[in-house]
Amino acid sequence: MRTDTPTAGTGRPDTTVRRGRPRSEAAEQAIFAAVEDLMADGNTLSDLTIEGIATAAGVGKATIYRRWPNKEALLVDVVGRLEEPIPAPTGAGARADLIAMVDYIRRRGLAKRTRWVLKAALGQMQTLPELYAAYRERVVKPRREIGLQLIRQAVAEGLVRDDLDVELLGDLLMGPILYRTILWEDSDLEDPDLSRRLVDAVLEGIAPRP
DSSP: OBOOSBOTTTOSBOOOBOOOSOHHHHHHHHHHHHHHHHHHTTOOTTTOOHHHHHHHHTSOHHHHHTTOSSHHHHHHHHHHHHSOOOOOOOSSOHHHHHHHHHHHHHHHHHOHHHHHHHHHHHHHHTTOHHHHHHHIIIIIHHHHHHHHHHHHHHHHTTSSOTTSOHHHHHHHHHHHHHIIIIIOTTOOTTOTTHHHHHHHHHHHHHSOOO
16 A cells, blocks of 8 residues: 655655555465365365355455366365474484474374364365375375485484385384374373374384394
């Protein structure tokens, strides 16, 4: 917004442009929030429509279509957004980075609304093959590959036997925390030491033999 009040000491109008949050960013946040709210209210992924999302977000359908070609692309971005950014490497070695990655999943599970919406979305995706495939490609596979890289690093550091299948080890390390965050409703995720205990228990079992 441009103001025409004189600039102090000059007598000339102040032409400074005052900028708040860019419209496009505000619109995207409103769209994301609308999808989350609709799902939290019990709507399934199949129930959601571009028209309904636009109405809930207070934007026009064209605003959505300028950003996403269809509902499926939008929903992948919404579900991906519910996932917190993957933690950066600590620089303290593979064990520390594995603990940080497991703890990232633990902390995600502490956000109860996000946890519920994400759990509902993942369950419903099984009936929407194209959406599920897109989610696996854009969200699951990159995160899984980071975990596998950490395990390869652990092998190189001598923490893990080198005769074991890396992908199986990935399941052994990430499986328990995923079980606790998605399937076990009463799991004690508040314990800040849980991630370390899980990782150390697995590493102890797969450490090189004397």
